[in-house]
Amino acid sequence: MDTENALLNALIGAIATAVLSFTGVSPLLGGALAGYLNEDDGLRVGAISGAIASIPVVGLLLLVLVLLPFLGLFGFLLEVGIAAGGVVVFGAIVVIGGVAYTVVLSALGGLIGVYAKEEL
Structure with missing residues (x-):
């Protein structure tokens, strides 16, 4: 398998995932497109496509976690009794789960x- 084509197909699948993000199953559709274009080793190229598609989501969530202490909501959460460590752990779980x-x-x-591709 040509690695350049696999990466290009994974990138196309990641773009399709972003474009189809209004559906609930956009990673499935983007991975299917990447696997269809690659014609073999669909599991690998689909996973690479999902990892590429996750980069903006992880960046956005990490940005929110960095900015959260500077917002008024964070002080309210500390007064209610939720520790800062709990917020960070919860955020990390959300990021890992999303990826x-x-x-x-x-x-x-x-x-x-x-x-x-093989059957049709």
């Missing part, structure tokens, strides 16, 4: 895309 959701669905979509 896992995107990568796993994209990898599954890559398998579906390869299957569709």
Whole structure:
């Protein structure tokens, strides 16, 4: 398999994931497109597509976690009793869960895309 084509196909799948983000299953669709274009090893190219598509989401969530202490809501949360460490841990769980959701669905979509290319 040509690595350049696999990365290009993964990038195309990641762009499709972003464009189709209004659907609930955009990682699945983007991964399927990447797998369909790649024609083999759909699991790998789909997972790469999901990882690329996760970069903006992770960046945005990390930015929110950095800016959260400077907002008035953070002081309110501390007064209520939620510690700053708990907010950070919760944020980390959300980020890791979002990335896992995107990568796993994209990898599954890559398998579906390869299957569709072979069978149709």
